[in-house]
Amino acid sequence: MPLNSRHEVTVEWGDCDPAGIVYYPSYFRWCDQATYRLFLAAGLRRDDVSSGQWKEGTPLVAAECSFRRASQHGEKLVIDSHVSKFGGSSFTIRHVFRDAAGVIAAEGTETRIWAEKRGDARSLKSIAIPDEVKRRLGG
Amino acid sequence: MPLNSRHEVTVEWGDCDPAGIVYYPSYFRWCDQATYRLFLAAGLRRDDVSSGQWKEGTPLVAAECSFRRASQHGEKLVIDSHVSKFGGSSFTIRHVFRDAAGVIAAEGTETRIWAEKRGDARSLKSIAIPDEVKRRLGG
Amino acid sequence: MPLNSRHEVTVEWGDCDPAGIVYYPSYFRWCDQATYRLFLAAGLRRDDVSSGQWKEGTPLVAAECSFRRASQHGEKLVIDSHVSKFGGSSFTIRHVFRDAAGVIAAEGTETRIWAEKRGDARSLKSIAIPDEVKRRLGG
Amino acid sequence: MPLNSRHEVTVEWGDCDPAGIVYYPSYFRWCDQATYRLFLAAGLRRDDVSSGQWKEGTPLVAAECSFRRASQHGEKLVIDSHVSKFGGSSFTIRHVFRDAAGVIAAEGTETRIWAEKRGDARSLKSIAIPDEVKRRLGG
Numbered sequence: 036m037p038l039n040s041r042h043e044v045t046v047e048w049g050d051c052d053p054a055g056i057v058y059y060p061s062y063f064r065w066c067d068q069a070t071y072r073l074f075l076a077a078g079l080r081r082d083d084v085s086s087g088q089w090k091e092g093t094p095l096v097a098a099e100c101s102f103r104r105a106s107q108h109g110e111k112l113v114i115d116s117h118v119s120k121f122g123g124s125s126f127t128i129r130h131v132f133r134d135a136a137g138v139i140a141a142e143g144t145e146t147r148i149w150a151e152k153r154g155d156a157r158s159l160k161s162i163a164i165p166d167e168v169k170r171r172l173g174g
Numbered sequence: 175m176p177l178n179s180r181h182e183v184t185v186e187w188g189d190c191d192p193a194g195i196v197y198y199p200s201y202f203r204w205c206d207q208a209t210y211r212l213f214l215a216a217g218l219r220r221d222d223v224s225s226g227q228w229k230e231g232t233p234l235v236a237a238e239c240s241f242r243r244a245s246q247h248g249e250k251l252v253i254d255s256h257v258s259k260f261g262g263s264s265f266t267i268r269h270v271f272r273d274a275a276g277v278i279a280a281e282g283t284e285t286r287i288w289a290e291k292r293g294d295a296r297s298l299k300s301i302a303i304p305d306e307v308k309r310r311l312g313g
Numbered sequence: 314m315p316l317n318s319r320h321e322v323t324v325e326w327g328d329c330d331p332a333g334i335v336y337y338p339s340y341f342r343w344c345d346q347a348t349y350r351l352f353l354a355a356g357l358r359r360d361d362v363s364s365g366q367w368k369e370g371t372p373l374v375a376a377e378c379s380f381r382r383a384s385q386h387g388e389k390l391v392i393d394s395h396v397s398k399f400g401g402s403s404f405t406i407r408h409v410f411r412d413a414a415g416v417i418a419a420e421g422t423e424t425r426i427w428a429e430k431r432g433d434a435r436s437l438k439s440i441a442i443p444d445e446v447k448r449r450l451g452g
Numbered sequence: 453m454p455l456n457s458r459h460e461v462t463v464e465w466g467d468c469d470p471a472g473i474v475y476y477p478s479y480f481r482w483c484d485q486a487t488y489r490l491f492l493a494a495g496l497r498r499d500d501v502s503s504g505q506w507k508e509g510t511p512l513v514a515a516e517c518s519f520r521r522a523s524q525h526g527e528k529l530v531i532d533s534h535v536s537k538f539g540g541s542s543f544t545i546r547h548v549f550r551d552a553a554g555v556i557a558a559e560g561t562e563t564r565i566w567a568e569k570r571g572d573a574r575s576l577k578s579i580a581i582p583d584e585v586k587r588r589l590g591g
Binding site for chain 1: 192193194195197198200201202203206221223228232233235236237238239240241243244245246286293295296297298
């Protein structure tokens, strides 16, 4: 059973656009925040920067989201997240957003790789996902 | 032949994250900006707000993007955009990002609906895409 | 005595920049969120958009912030906010950010006006702050 | 005479809020972008990350902006920027935003320090501004 974590966000004024609804890149920011909470719930610290340098982490290779109903400023959305698939160095996190009535507002996935970087952006390369990560996230 | 438009962006400091590469929701902001340019190139003014109120426009129903190579602060990316599919009230815009060497950095699609909104977010509903929009965008 | 409200934020991955510290416009997003919480605490609903159109609210005329110490991803910051000054149509909100050790991380002010807008951005004009707003916020 | 640089931005859909005007933290993002252009114009590369690690750069100690008139989606704003003051390790950049009619839309300053960081955010400390930086920026 994969580990599930739940993250609540408030739709902030600055998350919305002149149509008065969520500006869609905001959903991806929330997905990223939800993945961070999932790692915390697993006792993992993703993308450690305490050394002052990012050397290893989980950059994206793909992301997609379907927007089922528009949300607006002041609403609260609950995001449920879990790893839906593990590969050798890539894994997919599924996120489901529900509004206060429990209706699905959006749902999407992030596909990430375990990666290290020793120099500039070109030096980024995938590495094997640590076994403990798979074990803790329920892969 | 669908109309193509090209939009260049600079990867700004604030578009990147502590890994020193583009924070992935930034790509979706750029997709949205590129769609705006595509509409301008077609002589269309999407999402008019000159009345002080948004009444009609092109909200998203889905978006996805694949990230082929990491980009970093100071790079310039060129985005080519065109409508790849028209439905009755929905349409899909395809975006391809290339770096200075012409290599694909990312590629994705936005699926939007033509919609109107008369009250709050719940009142949003799809309407038929105007014929002139299809004609000008090459549908 | 002015009403005080407290708002806690987590420094998210996407709030930081390649230096590994908070990208400074993020502090202003948090100030805006904190002002929204202050209004909620006062039983006020700022910038109502439930009609589908923003007609009255509290746009900024000035903002400033001093950054005392750098914060990084995963830190929690507590923001204390209150109205420090009321004019006829303008008012100033003071925000103090403290880190987990209680040390001031940042402090700043927003000066806002009570305003209405009937058409495009040019039609925005200040109006008198409602008496009840002053009373509830402790002006 | 300090070096001046000019940077034009388009007010994007996602830079605005449900009031249909610029969401104010966007102005600070543009100030940061304008400072980057000022450094480029001076032949300086601020905040180098080509090694994969940020070690030296120009974090903020204060920022302030006055918003003179509201701008909306699709407008173009021109930002003129120059260093208005040099200290030993701090310096102030002044930014003036003008709309298409040449009217001042906003004006503000960023106060930055020259700083290095060897470990986490707590290790950030100011150092003397290199003489060549002062010379090239016209201090």
